[in-house]
Amino acid sequence: MRFIGFLAAFTAAMTAVPAVAQQKTIPSTHAEEAPDTTDKANLWLLDLSTGGRVTILLRPDVAPKMVERIKTLTRRHFYDGTIFHRVTDRPLPIAQGGDPTGTGTGDSDLPDVPAEFNYLPHARGAVAAARTEDENSANSQFYIMFRPALSLDKRYTVFGRVIKGMEYVDEIHRGEPPKDPSRILHAYIASDNPPPYQPGPATVNPALGDPGDITLPAKPAAAPASKPAQKPKK
Template identity: 70%
Template sequence: MRLIAFLLAVFAAVGITAAPASAQMFKTDNNKNAPKPTDKDDLWILDLSTGGRVTILLRPDVAPKMVARVKKLTREHFYDGTIFHRVMDQPLPIAQGGDPTGTGTGGSKLPDVPAEFNYLPHVRGAVSAARAQDKNSANSQFFILFQPALELDKKYTVFGRVISGMQWVDKIHRGQPPADPSRILHAYIGSDNPPPYQPAPAVTPANNPDANIVLPGIAPAKKQPADSSSEPKPSQQ
């Protein structure tokens, strides 16, 4: 017990404390050209149907072509309303989206983006370009990692990382595709002065005057059969 108390006192004296979650999510590297979270033109903002706003710091210093593609498509509202069609915890902990068809086979009409494999690791919150077997086939799709998957390093292009709102990523519905897929409500670039987050509108039932209204604990009324006596009869000559 004395040893534990002594070690705790030493740690306190030298200031060894756990970093806050936000600091753990974003760590700068030694690249002097790396953008900072204050560089609004390199902030990719995704408003998700899971309840909040996700902010991603883009990395044009290591993936300029993919970042340029994402910015262009975002400003064309390409991502608005698209779903996360491939979401799983195993074997890869990813949420994949960016396909306007929602099938995983679609993309934009623009040419594919060549590979820009770099030193950024596939850690929790990393945002990477999805592609087919051809390493130069990235287009509009991307995936966000729930947990590290370092086996993907230098095989896929990391072009950003979540710096806030990871809790909304964690809530993305799982499935391939999910039964009730989560969506990107709106996507923005930070320098375009995005409005505050707006939740998805509530779904209201269709206006059907013939639909039965059922109150809790009350069975719907059964339709009465038509009275045959009121039906027109053949005329007699």
């Protein structure tokens, strides 16, 4: 799985920094124009089982390869029916999904995406690519930040941020894995003229089987050697 291999370093970094300093926003000298939040070609829509639609502004200006991967998989309906398999508040405040197997060790059948580390912070609502210890192993998995964790900056590829519907992200069921996992009912790119949000069963992802029958291990002890123990996957 993607992320656990990084937990020790993350915890050490957080305890070494005073609490007040942890809450400060790192100043940026990077001059940029405000991203266009009305550009439907770069709005990723996730209809969640928690009750509504989440709108994520994609950032091809800083992570073009990962954004292209998200668009490709979304248009293949890859994410429809997939669960959030790793959802924690501490020490990592994340909701992680995008694995077609629901275990944290799976990927799409496409090649891995190289690292596109950039200046975007791991702020609340940031969306980033999960990976193994190999920096160039991002693929289909991603995570959304519940709270800031700036110690992750420039270690993982941030490729977007929630701009609407964060309340539905906050309601994603917790656990590693959750006993009753929340799922993506449908994923869309806004420019593809998707239908309005509709609660109910997702289109079944063939890799997952019937959404009502998915069975997950109690807690993965370790992933295969090629995919080190849990951490954000690319």
